[in-house]
Amino acid sequence: MNHNEEMMRELAERIYDLDAEVYIQLGSSLGRVFDRDRERCVTEMMRLMLERDQSHVLRSQLALISNMARTISDRESRKMIMSEYNNILHDVIELPTSFGTGEILDQSRAELLEPNLKKHLKERFSNQDHLVICIGRTYGCGGSEIGFTLADSLKINYYDVEIFSEVIKRLEAEQDVIEDKAAFPSPYKKITGKDGTEEYVYQQRAFVPEQKNGIRTAFRNFNRYHGLSKRDAVYFNQSDLICDMSKNEDFVIMGRCADLILTNNHIPHISIFITAPVERRIRRIMEINKGMSEKEARRLVKKMDHKHRKYYGFYTGSKWGMPCNYDLCINSSSYGIEGSVELIRRMMEQE
Amino acid sequence: MKKWMMLFGGLMMAMISPDTVMAAEAATEAASGTAAVGLGWFCIPFAGLLLCVALFPLINPELWEKYQPAVVALWSVLFIIPFAMFFGAGEAAETVLECLVNDYLAFIVLLFGLFCVAGNITLEGDLAGSPRINILLLTIGTLLSSWIGTTGASMLMVRPVIKMNSWRKRKAHIMVFFIFLISNIGGCLTPIGDPPLLMGFSRGVPFFWSLIQLPVMLFNMVVLLFLFYWIDRKNYRKDIAEGRKPDISKPGTEIKLEGLHNLIFVAMIVAAVILSGTLPSLPMFQDATGAVLGLPIYKEVHLPYPTIIEIVIILTAAFLSFKTTNAEIRRKNHFTWGAIREVAILFVGIFITMQPALMLLKSMGGSLHITEPYQMFWVTGGLSSFLDNTPTYLVFLTTAGAMELGSGIVTALGTVPVKLLMAISSGAVFMGANTYIGNAPNMMVKAISDENGIRMPSFFGYLAWSLRILIPVFLLDTVLFFL
Numbered sequence: 001m002n003h004n005e006e007m008m009r010e011l012a013e014r015i016y017d018l019d020a021e022v023y024i025q026l027g028s029s030l031g032r033v034f035d036r037d038r039e040r041c042v043t044e045m046m047r048l049m050l051e052r053d054q055s056h057v058l059r060s061q062l063a064l065i066s067n068m069a070r071t072i073s074d075r076e077s078r079k080m081i082m083s084e085y086n087n088i089l090h091d092v093i094e095l096p097t098s099f100g101t102g103e104i105l106d107q108s109r110a111e112l113l114e115p116n117l118k119k120h121l122k123e124r125f126s127n128q129d130h131l132v133i134c135i136g137r138t139y140g141c142g143g144s145e146i147g148f149t150l151a152d153s154l155k156i157n158y159y160d161v162e163i164f165s166e167v168i169k170r171l172e173a174e175q176d177v178i179e180d181k182a183a184f185p186s187p188y189k190k191i192t193g194k195d196g197t198e199e200y201v202y203q204q205r206a207f208v209p210e211q212k213n214g215i216r217t218a219f220r221n222f223n224r225y226h227g228l229s230k231r232d233a234v235y236f237n238q239s240d241l242i243c244d245m246s247k248n249e250d251f252v253i254m255g256r257c258a259d260l261i262l263t264n265n266h267i268p269h270i271s272i273f274i275t276a277p278v279e280r281r282i283r284r285i286m287e288i289n290k291g292m293s294e295k296e297a298r299r300l301v302k303k304m305d306h307k308h309r310k311y312y313g314f315y316t317g318s319k320w321g322m323p324c325n326y327d328l329c330i331n332s333s334s335y336g337i338e339g340s341v342e343l344i345r346r347m348m349e350q351e
Numbered sequence: 352m353k354k355w356m357m358l359f360g361g362l363m364m365a366m367i368s369p370d371t372v373m374a375a376e377a378a379t380e381a382a383s384g385t386a387a388v389g390l391g392w393f394c395i396p397f398a399g400l401l402l403c404v405a406l407f408p409l410i411n412p413e414l415w416e417k418y419q420p421a422v423v424a425l426w427s428v429l430f431i432i433p434f435a436m437f438f439g440a441g442e443a444a445e446t447v448l449e450c451l452v453n454d455y456l457a458f459i460v461l462l463f464g465l466f467c468v469a470g471n472i473t474l475e476g477d478l479a480g481s482p483r484i485n486i487l488l489l490t491i492g493t494l495l496s497s498w499i500g501t502t503g504a505s506m507l508m509v510r511p512v513i514k515m516n517s518w519r520k521r522k523a524h525i526m527v528f529f530i531f532l533i534s535n536i537g538g539c540l541t542p543i544g545d546p547p548l549l550m551g552f553s554r555g556v557p558f559f560w561s562l563i564q565l566p567v568m569l570f571n572m573v574v575l576l577f578l579f580y581w582i583d584r585k586n587y588r589k590d591i592a593e594g595r596k597p598d599i600s601k602p603g604t605e606i607k608l609e610g611l612h613n614l615i616f617v618a619m620i621v622a623a624v625i626l627s628g629t630l631p632s633l634p635m636f637q638d639a640t641g642a643v644l645g646l647p648i649y650k651e652v653h654l655p656y657p658t659i660i661e662i663v664i665i666l667t668a669a670f671l672s673f674k675t676t677n678a679e680i681r682r683k684n685h686f687t688w689g690a691i692r693e694v695a696i697l698f699v700g701i702f703i704t705m706q707p708a709l710m711l712l713k714s715m716g717g718s719l720h721i722t723e724p725y726q727m728f729w730v731t732g733g734l735s736s737f738l739d740n741t742p743t744y745l746v747f748l749t750t751a752g753a754m755e756l757g758s759g760i761v762t763a764l765g766t767v768p769v770k771l772l773m774a775i776s777s778g779a780v781f782m783g784a785n786t787y788i789g790n791a792p793n794m795m796v797k798a799i800s801d802e803n804g805i806r807m808p809s810f811f812g813y814l815a816w817s818l819r820i821l822i823p824v825f826l827l828d829t830v831l832f833f834l
Binding site: 026027029033035060063066067068070071073222223233236237239260264316317 | 416
């Protein structure tokens with residue numbers, strides 16, 4: 001970290017502390033300017049300081065803090081806070097317009113990396129971090145099998161619909177009334193045996209269609225999901241759960257916008273997107289689902305991909321499957337399931 | 352955005368350019384017959400004050416906040432002194448006192464009362480601000496506006512809306528639509544809703560007549576909420592994409608309203624407003640000539656007894672509200688005097704400096720040859736966007752009453768055709784939403800939002816919102832209801 005970055009971090013931390021102090025002094029419950037965790041807000045502010053055209057946003061946020069600070073009733077506290085505000089403002093004005101050098105590195109992604117990461121994917125993770133591999137995939141490309149085999153070979157957990165089941169528990173809802181919008185009909189499900197051991201079993205459907213509800217249920221759901229739609233409530237809980245899990249264990253997670261969720265929370269991970277040519281995927285689906293016509297398979301692929309593109313786009317604002325959003329994109333038809341797993345492992349373990 | 356700013360700048364220049372002023376003078380003279388009354392020139396301080404309100408916060412917000420009272424005083428003096436030199440000190444004093452005692456006092460006391468009482472009610476809970484929750488809140492607020500007044504509904508709803516959306520980054524648009532719907536459009540159904548309608552009620556328009564505007568209000572509400580939903584959804588998605596999320600870690604929602612007994616004081620204030628509209632028509636409050644009795648202040652300036660009763664009731668409600676509510680509730684609500692102070696200062700200047708504009712309007716109203724509902728809608732509305740909508744409404748109600756256009760609503764000012772009265776009422780109520788200064792709650796909502804971490808649009812920024820969203824809706828209103 002160079003001198004400029006240290007200076008910016010210190011300044012960002014002072015701004016965050018100022019906002020926190022203003023909020024404590026006011027005792028308001030109506031919200032504050034930096035309402036997320038310290039590290040994320042500080043990083044965000046540093047990014048604003050670095051970006052050529054974003055410095056006005058930081059000044060605007062400072063102005064909002066000062067608007068609130070001016071309403072502190074205790075004169076002494078107000079004076080102290082406004083004095084710190086003026087010092088910060090002075091330092092912000094003194095900042096060079098930009099520290100940018102035309103580097104193509106995206107700071108928000110790059111900060112997840114160790115200096116030598118560009119060569120070794122696995123070195124992205126420090127000793128305190130857990131290995132998290134996020135896999136996005138098109139329908140029928142064998143992505144779930146690749147994810148499952150990868151998790152098995154790395155001896156780490158594999159999560160797909162299990163995430164959804166856990167979210168349902170958190171929301172105290174019944175699984176049969178919520179559709180898992182983020183899921184493909186996954187072929188694998190983790191079950192706990194009588195002896196307490198966990199194993200994966202093959203299954204056809206991971207979710208059930210959403211049911212129509214009456215007014216009473218609508219009211220109950222309104223209360224249960226904090227006024228949000230079921231889909232949003234599940235997504236927000238899922239985000240919390242994925243972040244919590246990443247602090248405790250290594251795992252492979254399928255879909256669920258996990259890559260963007262972890263990036264937004266500055267949690268190191270590897271993001272992979274797996275796809276294959278449509279014709280090859282259709283053929284595979286027909287092979288798996290005996291009796292399914294080509295027309296039906298084509299329609300299913302189109303429908304599933306569309307659903308996931310929409311879901312991913314809605315929650316991340318990014319394009320699903322766009323190579324620039326991932327660390328690695330694989331055409332599974334070129335390598336097969338085992339070959340793709342091998343490829344990923346080789347990339348991760350390359351010295 | 353830039354185009355709209357240029358257009359508005361052009362309009363402002365036209366407003367204060369000598370040619371326009373001369374034209375206004377000529378019209379004034381022609382209409383009133385008074386010689387060389389240069390009322391148009393006296394509008395310059397009003398335009399100057401508006402420009403300061405619009406530009407100062409953009410140029411230097413800190414200085415604006417510090418010197419706001421001085422700027423308001425300066426423009427007020429710049430109006431009063433030349434006016435006194437032209438018409439005499441007595442006339443100037445009477446004009447200023449008349450507007451302060453008869454208009455401003457009741458206006459600011461009502462705002463103050465509702466601001467205090469609503470600040471003592473807090474909503475505790477973890478409902479997450481999302482497009483559908485916001486639609487629900489805006490709908491409740493809009494429907495409430497006609498029954499507790501636009502100011503009452505705004506003050507009551509503003510904090511819950513801010514609180515539920517506190518997790519979001521992009522929320523200024525929510526407050527803009529809040530102003531459109533709750534602070535203005537929702538108030539068109541009863542005389543309690545907005546002061547112009549109360550004025551109409553005191554001039555003989557039946558209390559429930561305004562309900563005739565329900566289809567117009569519903570149409571506007573539906574169109575605006577539809578637009579709001581898509582704008583909010585887009586911003587909501589951007590917030591989520593940045594990793595923002597509400598705290599919904601606990602299963603189930605707990606909603607708790609504290610300080611609920613203050614609703615009694617809200618009812619007291621609403622009753623006071625109704626009384627201020629009904630008492631003046633009672634014989635015991637009138638002298639032999641039918642003029643409303645009041646406390647003499649200066650020459651012809653009287654503080655009417657019904658207004659005194661209204662003020663006493665409102666201040667009592669505010670006092671009782673403070674005495675009976677735990678200070679912790681105000682702390683949670685981030686209750687400060689900043690918002691009401693800002694509005695009180697700005698509007699005292701606006702009330703004083705807009706007097707010549709209102710005089711011009713009064714003298715020119717009859718000579719404008721406005722006879723069609725669509726004309727009434729736009730002229731009443733356009734002027735209400737910048738001037739006080741109550742006198743504007745009264746001028747055009749008087750004009751319409753004097754035109755003897757046949758059957759319609761019988762008022763003390765003459766019989767006014769239903770469609771014409773609807774156009775005047777809708778114009779006055781709806782178009783107060785066009786600018787921050789069009790209606791007092793607009794400024795209050797802006798000030799409270801500014802104090803709570805929401806970057807509200809500037810004067811011109813807000814104007815751009817109304818030009819893009821409201822004006823097309825009002826054009827649709829014209830086609831559907833007023834042609």
